[in-house]
Amino acid sequence: MSRALSRVANATVAETLKHQAEHQAKRPDQELYRIGVTGAPGAGKSTLISRLASRRVERGAKVAVVAIDPTSPVSQGSILGDRIRMDAVSDDPNIFIRSIPSRRAHDGLADNTADLLWAMEGHDFDEVIVETVGVGQAEYSIRAIVDTVVLVLLPESGDAVQAMKAGLLEMADIYVVNKADLPGAELMAGDIAATADRRADVEGGWVPPVLQTSSRDADSFAALDEAIEAHRAWRQARVDADQVRRARTRYQVQGLISRRAEELLEAMAEDELDRSPKEIYQALLRQLASAPEDGDE
Ligand SMILES: Nc1nc2c(ncn2[C@@H]2O[C@H](COP(=O)(O)OP(=O)(O)OP(=O)(O)O)[C@@H](O)[C@H]2O)c(=O)[nH]1
Numbered sequence: 001m002s003r004a005l006s007r008v009a010n011a012t013v014a015e016t017l018k019h020q021a022e023h024q025a026k027r028p029d030q031e032l033y034r035i036g037v038t039g040a041p042g043a044g045k046s047t048l049i050s051r052l053a054s055r056r057v058e059r060g061a062k063v064a065v066v067a068i069d070p071t072s073p074v075s076q077g078s079i080l081g082d083r084i085r086m087d088a089v090s091d092d093p094n095i096f097i098r099s100i101p102s103r104r105a106h107d108g109l110a111d112n113t114a115d116l117l118w119a120m121e122g123h124d125f126d127e128v129i130v131e132t133v134g135v136g137q138a139e140y141s142i143r144a145i146v147d148t149v150v151l152v153l154l155p156e157s158g159d160a161v162q163a164m165k166a167g168l169l170e171m172a173d174i175y176v177v178n179k180a181d182l183p184g185a186e187l188m189a190g191d192i193a194a195t196a197d198r199r200a201d202v203e204g205g206w207v208p209p210v211l212q213t214s215s216r217d218a219d220s221f222a223a224l225d226e227a228i229e230a231h232r233a234w235r236q237a238r239v240d241a242d243q244v245r246r247a248r249t250r251y252q253v254q255g256l257i258s259r260r261a262e263e264l265l266e267a268m269a270e271d272e273l274d275r276s277p278k279e280i281y282q283a284l285l286r287q288l289a290s291a292p293e294d295g296d297e
């Protein structure tokens with residue numbers, strides 16, 4: 001899995017397509033169960049994931065964790081701190097952990113997250129926990145590619161207000177007020193629960209639970225683990241797997257095309273950009289039509 005991820009992490013579109021063509025036949029019938037954990041920087045996502053991963057392993061699952069790290073736009077360097085913060089579980093043979101520097105896409109998620117998840121299939125794991133830094137749009141995008149979305153919020157951070165404004169409280173399956181050892185957690189959980197309850201009719205019965213967790217209280221993660229199981233069972237009964245698969249494929253292909261368009265635009269000579277947008281657009285379409293796997297990289 002590590003090799004597959006390395007291959008896809010920095011791959012061009014052509015290389016990604018080549019990898020996918022080679023592995024398409026080996027795709028398992030049963031996809032990994034995908035748990036997305038998102039929230040503001042420093043919300044405690046990595047800490048929470050390490051606790052959660054241990055619980056999932058206790059259930060008998062083989063768990064992969066992939067943290068999509070924000071790449072600093074200034075340094076282009078990625079802050080690869082997650083490894084360290086997950087030290088508690090990094091020796092467990094049933095947990096695979098990998099940090100991947102993200103290249104930001106228009107939707108805030110790394111532009112190749114869908115391809116990375118695709119590459120994680122077929123390696124004898126049961127589920128994957130994906131850590132992404134929420135920047136608003138990212139939460140909506142993660143919705144498209146994972147099964148269960150866990151939104152991690154901080155007490156007294158104004159996170160809840162911000163999230164409500166952005167409509168983010170509409171998209172998570174499970175809300176976690178983390179660092180509940182800090183003041184304000186109870187109050188905040190109440191506010192969110194009031195909003196979450198209103199969703200019940202719209203969402204066809206799933207009332208998103210609002211949990212409080214703290215790294216200082218090991219038991220607090222049991223409720224999160226159970227909430228994930230409950231959501232998984234709910235989904236299995238309610239959600240059309242074919243429809244989900246098609247929506248994911250659509251998102252993935254959309255990403256491949258926009259990345260390819262970006263590659264081509266970047267490679268375009270300066271003077272070609274002196275043409276009208278329409279001419280450039282048409283030239284780009286012609287180039288897109290010649291498949292990138294034909295060796296024009
Ligand atoms: N008080 C308190 N601190 C916590 C808790 N969980 C994590 N922290 C601390 O919060 C800081 C950030 O934790 P991380 O788990 O790295 O948070 P993160 O959301 O993964 O951070 P990024 O990946 O950088 O966005 C660390 O210093 C943790 O020790 C908690 O439950 N209570």
Ligand SMILES: [Mg+2]
Pocket residue numbers: 045046047067082131
């Ligand atoms: Mg982290």
